[in-house]
Amino acid sequence: MSHSHEDHERTMSTDVRTTRRLSSVRSSLTTAGLAVTAMIGLSACASNAPQDTWQPAGENAQKIHDLQWPVFTVAGIVGVIVLVFIGVIVFRFRDKGQAIPEQTHGKAWLEYLFIAIPAVILAAIAIPTVGVVLALAETDDTECIINVTGQQWWWEYDYEVEPDGSICGFAPSAGEASPIITSGQVVIPAGTNVLLRGTSRDVIHSYWIPRLNGKRDMVPGRVHYLRLQSDTPGIYAGQCTEFCGLSHANMRMETVVLAPADFQRWLDNELEPYKSPAEGTLAKEGEATYITQCARCHQVNGLVDDKGTDDTSDDTVVVSYPDQFVFSGAAPNLTNLMGRNTFAGASWDLLTPECREDVWEASPEEFGEKYLAGVTEDCLNDIDLREWLRNAPAKKPMYADAELLEPTDGKTRGMPYLALSEDQIDQLIAYLLERK
Amino acid sequence: MFTTGSKLLLGSTVAALIGTLLYGILVGGIMGTVGLVSATAALGTFAAINIFTRDANVSVDDIDAFAGAAAGAERPGSSMWPLAIGLATATITLGLVTYTAIFMLGVILLIAGTAEWMLQAWAERASSDANHNREVRGRLAYTAEMPAAAAIGLGIVIYAFSRVMLGVPSKASTIVAFSVVAAVVLAVGAFVGSNRRISAPKLTGLFAVAGVVLVSGGAVAGLNGEREIEEHHTTAYYAQEGKCGTGEISADEHASQTVAGKASQAATVVLSDSGLTYTFPGLDQVRSGSIQLPRSSAVNILFRNETNEHRRLVADMAPEVEGSPAKICSQLVEEGGVQLLTLNYPVPSFDPSVEANGGYALSVPGVDGARLEVVVP
Amino acid sequence: MAIIERPSDTVALAPSGAPAVATPDTSYGVFRRPVHTTGWKSWLFTIDHKKLGIMYGVTAMVFFIIGGVEALLIRLQLAGPNGTVLNADQYNQMFTMHATTMVFLFVMPMAAAFANYMVPLQIGARDVAFPRINAFGYWAYLFGGLLLNSSWFLGGAADGGWFMYAPNSSVVFSPTNGVDFWGLGLQITGIASLTGAINLIVTVINMRAPGMSLMKMPIFTWMVMVVQFLLLFAMPVITVALFMLMFQRSFDATFFSVEAGADPLLWQHLFWIFGHPEVYIIVLPSFGIVSEILPVFSKKPLFGYPLVVFSGAAIGLVGWGVWAHHMFASGLGPISVAVFSVATMAIAIPTGVKIVNWTLTMWGGKIAFTVPMLYAVGVIVQFTIGGLSGVTHSVAPSDTQQTDTYYIVAHFHYVIFGGAVLGLFAGLYYWWPKMFGKMLNERLGKWNFWLTIVGMNLTFGPMHVIGLQGQPRRMYVWTENRAGEGFFNIGFWNLMATIGSFVLTLGVLVFLINIYVSHRKGTEKAPLDPWDARSxxxxxxxxxxxxxxxxxxxxxxxxxxxxxxxxxxxxxxxxxxxxxxxxxxxxxxEEASADKHIHLPSPSYWPILLAFSLPIMGYGVIYNLYLLAGGALLALVSMYGWGMEPHTAPSDDYDPPKGTELEVAAHG
Structure with a gap:
């Protein structure tokens, strides 16, 4: 218990609003003081599990939280009363040789009373519940629309270009806006009401960033909405919560909240034209390898195949056709891979543990700078990325067995084993490191 | 009296006799007539012998046994199976010279009749207790007879009724006529239901009449042939043929009755006098010009027509792309109506082959400028 | 069968007075009827509701152990981060089969075991209304369960979760035959449930002892009847859904194919319209058992008997209107969510009534804490916790944070283990002397109870924490990255839950040991009325x-x-x-004035044969349509045989036990 008390203190320093409510939970719990309620209540003053459902960091999650803590409290109190009552009965009416009691079926008024009490309590819960349900379904105040599409086992985001040519209310500093496609991490501006329009390409997935909002299933053929909003820059973790097949556990997502100025920088960077690596570098070799090995599924916007010659007449724009190789018909867009710091459905980090901690633990003020630095060569998590390129299905289960791909006509579900040589992997990593 | 076995032979004799006469009168020809006469005579002889030997159960000399044989101990009950088999034989013969279907019917009747006959012959002699024999027969036979009879009966009713329905013209008068029939059936049913004392024969008669009416109606309608039934193509067919225009195509019939109001669609595209606009469900903002849809994902688009004309929405899918249809179109939508289109774009709109074809678009034939560019990132 | 109605002695003669040529032979069937009172045949062909009850119980117990082993493997895998006990595929199969086994092959049949055994006894009847159908139900359940579990050896079990959401259940996403086995296995056990439901409803309505009006009926029988009505209406829904699934997978139907314009949410609605009443199907029999036990050991009648009956019926009724609370995150739209949210709160009221009535039954009583009573009190306590966490789920916005996390796993294990399974154990201890004539050892029973209670709270209690810390269910691994630190560290509580599951296992082992100990040679026969019972x-x-x-x-x-x-x-x-x-x-x-003429149905070969045709057809659908035809033929023959068989065999038409007077009479 003393440990959790410390946690209290820490939470209070970061988020006063939350803690004020938490302490009221605590005070009611101290009076009640029974194991189960305590366990539920205590998780309110949790330390830093990134998916803690009792640490709202945005307006929507806060609405849910304001509703759930009184309900948990009432449920806890009722539970304690019932359990204490049973305890009293157990001790008071043990067989101590007393006479056989009256054979009565009870008293009507008592029964009505015990129907009325829960009815009143539940009615009291029902009214605000309906209110919050309706409030969370509001879409009028939307300032930014991002489309999110789930597939086995990663999330793709594309940013809607608004009719006025802006994205999320931010106009590009130079040039025209075009749809931005990312995956794994979605970047949103702080203080903006974001509306995710979600669907799926194969099975049902569920989008859930606990600290920003409850979950919402993303169903193929349907478009579902989810509100996201946060005033505090930082990374918020989430996890697909609708069972979606083999690698369900490896389908994660992260929402990155950037201060408006940082978001503008991020946006401009995303819209920058493609820069081919300098001639003669390892990365340039990597570009060629990328075109032969990766580009049939993974799009890099603006990538041009110069056929290894200086003659520009036979240059072709490289367009990938994942629909011919992957069952879901999509593969992550790698244009700015190193601008985000996770890969493979946000299951592994592109940053080394130290660098990752540096970004994740950064204060809201410093966060934007650190995040926008992207993945540098020093910070690159070489181990996981290499393992992935060597044999992806071995790292993340993806129905690699050819026999099981019969129903999909050999189309893979996830990244297949590519039999890349170590040299090719070196080249590719050099090339990918420049994608930011 | 006639034993069971002799009934078959006698029946066959009669059938052969009739066949001989018919052949002689209608077809003629000396060889056939002689053959049939011989057959008749042979069958008659066998019948006589069979009657005399009590189905060959006993020796004629053994008077006691003759009297005590199970076949003789109790007179066998009446049986319709010899007649049925006789009929079957005739049907088979008829079928051989006319239609295969009639031949098959005869064979089925023959098999069923023979089986039933054998069952009856066995059951009547299972013991000397007639009640027991009845029960034993019921247990053995009903489990097969009842479902088979029900299936055949139902089959006949359904087939006859379907012939009637396919035969009559699809006009209002037919609907009225059927309503009257339905009302009569209902009224009779109600009468029978409320009148508990109605006798079984009356009820049976009623059903028999109804059955005869239905079957004869079916036969007449069946011989008359089906009415002319229009062939309906789907919108996909017309889209492929490039016929998704302003005019009405047969796929547009009953468009207003199609279930289209699907929830959670990707966008609602609205045609009004100011052109083609769209909204995202739940969002008030009206947009126009271009619409962004996800790649390789089945998306549902709801099309609403708010003009006075009947209009359809056509999705241009860029024909050069392998495996995807060139166009998809909705049915013609009346004022205020909605239709659903399910689209799937496997290739992004920035692909050169798509751009070469003018890109993806949603448009309304006959309305200039009603066009939404589709952006597939 | 030992006691049968005898036919008249006189053999009918031909009316003419001639000597009988053939003696009436009333054996219409292919076989002479079996009549074994001992040995394995007496179990195989029995139609005695008590034997069938025991068979249901034993089979359910075996499946409980199988499901338990699956659970242990799951917990072992999750004990630490990045577990390697199972791979992803095996894990997915494991949790699918754990849930399926526990729900369909353990809890429901265990409740059926008690219903079969006890309902005729509680209403003063000699058997159920349709004894052969009863036998058929058991065999269908057994064969269905075996078919389902045979998938382990035939390419892998189902891997889509027990809820089997479309389109993840289609061939593309689940290419092995596991889902086919799952669907067909459940279809077959569903037939068992449906026939059982009709049988017990007819039994309770028609065969009560003279004087037993509905409101004088024991509460367990009442709850069983409510459950049978729930089954009667719920099973057809899942049957339809499973047929759609079968056609989708085996015959290329497009019920759930989005490209063809279908909506995958259809499956969810169908599944949960069945699935929610299923929750009450699971838990109400246990409520009935607890409501039987509490009065006995409190020496007081059940407090508010009519209200407990009506609240049971009300739960059964309102249970149909809350299915979408399993779908709060499915994107139903705010109005549906609000309505189902409020309806779900409403169902908490009759459930609360039960808890209140149970506690008030004990109030003022003369309570003896025997093992069955401990279990019954355990149910009240554990179910209260599960019920209250259920109330927190009824708040839809809060549910969107908790659904599909371990919090909900904690919730329904408190309800199903704490509510249903503990109740079934209470029933086992309470009725054991009735069923087997021996008392289960009370000392071992108390060990059993406390290990189970500690084990379950240690297993499922921490899951509340893990869930609120954001760990989703159905993940074959969890990582340190998302575990957090300090008191709420997910790793610590996962380890606790795993330890708890082993304590729980120990509890179940003690129960098995108890059976052995209590049935060793020389243990005393149970007294006739060991608990001073009431019914x-x-x-x-x-x-x-x-x-x-x-x-x-x-x-x-x-x-x-x-x-x-x-x-x-x-x-x-x-x-x-x-x-x-x-x-x-x-x-x-009672024995002194025994009825002179006792009519009992005779055993039969046909129920087991007919039931056996079902899995053959099942394998046929999966592997070979000729096999399907063969199975259908066996079914047809069996039904034919069944139809021809008289309800009761006459005294000379069965294989009498060797060396008995009957045998001498039959062959002499």
Missing amino acids: LEWITANPPKEHNFDRLPTVGHLDEFFHRKYEDRGEGERHDYHQVATAEEILAA
Whole structure:
């Protein structure tokens, strides 16, 4: 218990609003003081599990939280009363040789009373519940629309270009806006009401960033909405919560909240034209390898195949056709891979543990700078990325067995084993490191 | 009296006799007539012998046994199976010279009749207790007879009724006529239901009449042939043929009755006098010009027509792309109506082959400028 | 069968007076009827509800152990981060089969075991209304369960979760035959449930002892009847859904194909319209058992008996209107969510009534804490916790944070393990002497109880924490990255839960040991009325004779047995109960005036044969359509045989046991 008390203190320093409510939970719990309620209540003053459902960091999650803590409290109190009552009965009416009691079926008024009490309590819960349900379904105040599409086992985001040519209310500093496609991490501006329009390409997935909002299933053929909003820059973790097949556990997502100025920088960077690596570098070799090995599924916007010659007449724009190789018909867009710091459905980090901690633990003020630095060569998590390129299905289960791909006509579900040589992997990593 | 076995032979004799006469009168020809006469005579002889030997159960000399044989101990009950088999034989013969279907019917009747006959012959002699024999027969036979009879009966009713329905013209008068029939059936049913004392024969008669009416109606309608039934193509067919225009195509019939109001669609595209606009469900903002849809994902688009004309929405899918249809179109939508289109774009709109074809678009034939560019990132 | 109705002795003669040529042979079937009273054949062809009840129980127990092993493997895998006990595929199969086994092959059949055994005894009947269908139901359940589990050896079990959401269940996403086995196995066990439901409804409505009006019926029988009505209406829904699934997978139908314009949410609605009543199907029999046990050991009638009956019925009814609360995150739209949210809160009221009535039954009582009573109190406590966490789920916005996390796993294990399974254990301890004539050891029973309680709270309690810390369910691994630190560290509580699951296992082992210990040679026979019970099933021998009651009892009271034993000699408001008869005396009186003519149905070969045709057809659908035809043929033949078989065999038409008088009579 003393440990959790410390946690209290820490939470209070970061988020006063939350803690004020938490302490009221605590005070009611101290009076009640029974194991189960305590366990539920205590998780309110949790330390830093990134998916803690009792640490709202945005307006929507806060609405849910304001509703759930009184309900948990009432449920806890009722539970304690019932359990204490049973305890009293157990001790008071043990067989101590007393006479056989009256054979009565009870008293009507008592029964009505015990129907009325829960009815009143539940009615009291029902009214605000309906209110919050309706409030969370509001879409009028939307300032930014991002489309999110789930597939086995990663999330793709594309940013809607608004009719006025802006994205999320931010106009590009130079040039025209075009749809931005990312995956794994979605970047949103702080203080903006974001509306995710979600669907799926194969099975049902569920989008859930606990600290920003409850979950919402993303169903193929349907478009579902989810509100996201946060005033505090930082990374918020989430996890697909609708069972979606083999690698369900490896389908994660992260929402990155950037201060408006940082978001503008991020946006401009995303819209920058493609820069081919300098001639003669390892990365340039990597570009060629990328075109032969990766580009049939993974799009890099603006990538041009110069056929290894200086003659520009036979240059072709490289367009990938994942629909011919992957069952879901999509593969992550790698244009700015190193601008985000996770890969493979946000299951592994592109940053080394130290660098990752540096970004994740950064204060809201410093966060934007650190995040926008992207993945540098020093910070690159070489181990996981290499393992992935060597044999992806071995790292993340993806129905690699050819026999099981019969129903999909050999189309893979996830990244297949590519039999890349170590040299090719070196080249590719050099090339990918420049994608930011 | 006639034993069971002799009934078959006698029946066959009669059938052969009739066949001989018919052949002689209608077809003629000396060889056939002689053959049939011989057959008749042979069958008659066998019948006589069979009657005399009590189905060959006993020796004629053994008077006691003759009297005590199970076949003789109790007179066998009446049986319709010899007649049925006789009929079957005739049907088979008829079928051989006319239609295969009639031949098959005869064979089925023959098999069923023979089986039933054998069952009856066995059951009547299972013991000397007639009640027991009845029960034993019921247990053995009903489990097969009842479902088979029900299936055949139902089959006949359904087939006859379907012939009637396919035969009559699809006009209002037919609907009225059927309503009257339905009302009569209902009224009779109600009468029978409320009148508990109605006798079984009356009820049976009623059903028999109804059955005869239905079957004869079916036969007449069946011989008359089906009415002319229009062939309906789907919108996909017309889209492929490039016929998704302003005019009405047969796929547009009953468009207003199609279930289209699907929830959670990707966008609602609205045609009004100011052109083609769209909204995202739940969002008030009206947009126009271009619409962004996800790649390789089945998306549902709801099309609403708010003009006075009947209009359809056509999705241009860029024909050069392998495996995807060139166009998809909705049915013609009346004022205020909605239709659903399910689209799937496997290739992004920035692909050169798509751009070469003018890109993806949603448009309304006959309305200039009603066009939404589709952006597939 | 030992006691059968004898046909008249005179053989009918031909009316003419001629000597009978053939003797009536009433054996219409292919086989002579079986009549084994001992040995394995007596179990294989029995239609005795008591034997079938025991068979249901034993089979369910075996599946409980299988499901338990699956659970242990899951917990081992999750004990630490990035577990390697199972791979992703095996893990997915494991949690799918754990849930399926526990729900369909353990809890439901265990409840069916008690219903089969106890309902006829509690209402004073000699058997159920359709004994052969009863036998068929058991065999269908067994064969369905075996078909389902045979998938382990035939390319892998189902891997889509017990809820089997479309389109993840289609061939593309689940290419092995596992889902086919799952669907067909459940279809077959569903047939068992459906026939059982009709059978028990007819039994309860038609075969109650004279004087037993519905409101004098024991509460367990009441709850069983509510459950059977739920089954009657719920099973057809899942049957339709499973057929759609079968056609989708085996015959290329497009019920759930989005490209063809289908909506995958259809499956969810169908599944949960079945699935929510299923929750009450699972838990209500246990409520009935608890409601039987509490009065016995409190020496008081059930508090508010009519209200408990009506709240049970109300739960059954309202249970149909809350299915979408399993779908709060599915994107139904705010209005549906709000409505189902409020409806879900409403169902908490009748559930609360039960808890209140149970506690008030104990209030003022004279409570003896035997093992069954401990379990019953355990149910109240554990179910209260599960119920309250359920109330937190009814708040839809809050549910969107908790659904599909371990919090909900904690919730429904408190409800299903704490509510249903503990109740079933209570029933086992309570009725064991009735069913087997031996008492289960009380000392071992208490070990069993406390290990189970500690184990379950240690297993499922931490899941509340893990869930609120954001760990989703159905993940084959969890990582340190998302575990957090300090008191709420997910790793620590996962480890606790795994340790708890082993404590729980120990508890179940003690139960098995207890069975062995209690049935060793030389253990005493159980007394006739060990608990001073209150209902009709105790007015019989231990275990009951084949025909249950020598004389069908006449009922004057709810708690008839109690009122036969005790008399109130108090005046006015004062009560003074005195024992006026012992159980032995009451039984002796009943035996003294035994019915002379007892009609019992005869055993049959056909139910097991017909049931056996079902898995053959199942394999046929998966592997070979000719096999399907073969199975259908066997089904047809079996039905034919069944149809021809008289309800009761005459005395000379069965294979009598060797060396008995009957055999001599039959062949001599």
